[in-house]
Amino acid sequence: MELNAAIETRSLNKRFGGVVAADNVNFKVLSGELRCMIGPNGAGKSTLFAMLCGLESADSGQIFVFGQDVTRTQAFKRVRLGVGLTFQTNRAFHDLSVRENLTIPRASAKQENMEVGQARLAFALDAFGLDPNDQTKAGELPHNQLQWLEMAMILVGYPNLILLDEPTAGMAPEETQQTAKVLKHLNSTGLTTVVVEHDMAFVKDIAQTVTVLHQGQVFAEGSVAEITAHENVRKIYLGRA
Numbered sequence: 326m327e328l329n330a331a332i333e334t335r336s337l338n339k340r341f342g343g344v345v346a347a348d349n350v351n352f353k354v355l356s357g358e359l360r361c362m363i364g365p366n367g368a369g370k371s372t373l374f375a376m377l378c379g380l381e382s383a384d385s386g387q388i389f390v391f392g393q394d395v396t397r398t399q400a401f402k403r404v405r406l407g408v409g410l411t412f413q414t415n416r417a418f419h420d421l422s423v424r425e426n427l428t429i430p431r432a433s434a435k436q437e438n439m440e441v442g443q444a445r446l447a448f449a450l451d452a453f454g455l456d457p458n459d460q461t462k463a464g465e466l467p468h469n470q471l472q473w474l475e476m477a478m479i480l481v482g483y484p485n486l487i488l489l490d491e492p493t494a495g496m497a498p499e500e501t502q503q504t505a506k507v508l509k510h511l512n513s514t515g516l517t518t519v520v521v522e523h524d525m526a527f528v529k530d531i532a533q534t535v536t537v538l539h540q541g542q543v544f545a546e547g548s549v550a551e552i553t554a555h556e557n558v559r560k561i562y563l564g565r566a
């Protein structure tokens with residue numbers, strides 16, 4: 326077990342009936358990294374995230390978070406280890422106000438991260454133009470603000486590690502750029518970040534290292550330049566864009 330790994334999976338496998346969603350996945354992200362994950366539809370990106378945070382169980386293999394074996398640890402206990410996740414479909418409570426959405430996750434806040442956690446949250450709320458006392462129902466927010474609200478909701482828990490599943494889906498280019506700016510800043514404060522995205526301009530803007538998943542396997546890994554120049558990655562993924 327590498328000491329400075331935020332995430333490490335060993336030979337992770339997951340099937341849904343005949344579908345292989347994870348095929349011997351060895352995936353490692355170092356503490357403090359900003360990693361992007363790309364891959365065709367159905368590659369297994371969301372399933373890997375679900376296994377990392379404990380919403381899906383692995384059929385076999387192991388998952389370590391900050392050095393702890395969490396393979397059989399329930400999702401809420403992983404939250405206490407500092408794992409935050411946003412979903413591909415927005416999970417903010419539409420019938421609750423912005424304020425309420427930002428209050429509920431507070432119960433899981435990691436007290437040892439309070440100072441840096443509060444600063445990260447304050448930065449994000451400000452950059453996203455969200456007022457933590459706003460009584461507007463979340464369902465009435467424009468799409469981009471709803472996406473941003475969900476990102477802010479994970480920060481309320483003062484996580485050490487955030488997993489973002491297509492956070493800029495449906496955003497206008499300038500909103501995507503604003504999201505990139507915020508994620509880069511949060512990462513600069515030491516927040517380990519893994520982002521699944523299809524938007525290659527966004528990936529090029531933020532990524533340090535890119536992992537390509539394909540058919541449940543880690544297909545390639547490298548810098549943005551290496552990945553975009555990778556002939557087989559072009560064939561399976563980039564070529565279609």
Ligand SMILES: Nc1ncnc2c1ncn2[C@@H]1O[C@H](COP(=O)(O)OP(=O)(O)OP(=O)(O)O)[C@@H](O)[C@H]1O
Nearest residue numbers: 341344345346364365366367368369370371372373
């Ligand atoms: N709960 C489930 N039950 C059955 N099959 C599932 C389930 N979740 C995912 N799958 C299947 O597992 C495979 C991987 O799906 P996953 O959602 O992880 O892909 P993805 O890389 O996130 O794709 P996308 O880019 O479309 O979001 C797909 O074939 C999908 O249909």
Ligand SMILES: [Mg+2]
Nearest residue numbers: 370371372413
């Ligand atoms: Mg997905």
